[in-house]
């Protein structure tokens with residue numbers, strides 16, 4: 156291999172990596188759900204997800220406090236009053252399309268509401284309920 160072949164190979168590898176990196180972020184909500192369910196090792200329950208979402212877990216807030224009891228419409232942050240776009244994917248195409256973002260907010264919000272992280276089973280339950288909400 157001469158110098159220019161090596162340069163071209165490196166460029167191709169970098170480009171391939173960039174394509175993979177962007178590709179990895181754009182996922183469908185159903186894929187995220189499949190991942191959580193696989194980790195949980197059990198099928199999700201939309202009814203359990205709805206209950207988790209609308210229950211206060213011994214604290215001041217439920218998930219619904221910020222997202223609304225039916226998260227098919229924009230919610231409102233319980234302390235700052237800032238608008239939060241609808242959480243149900245059928246009403247907001249951006250939802251659950253970026254695993255890192257979804258995980259970050261699950262971690263943060265479950266901690267705020269339940270004082271701990273949600274389990275994979277709980278995340279699968281909530282997401283399966285949100286996916287069942289249709290116009």
Ligand code: HEC
Nearest residue numbers: 216217218221233239240250251256257260261264265268
């Ligand atoms: C104190 C207000 C608040 C509470 C309570 C809250 N959230 Fe959120 N949530 C937010 C904000 C703010 C965002 C990020 C802004 C946005 O995405 O519009 C967010 C985003 C999310 C996302 C990101 C979805 C995505 O992929 O785009 C998920 C999932 C989520 N919340 C789930 C929950 C669950 C489950 C609970 C209850 C355990 C909960 N939230 C409780 C404020 C809250």
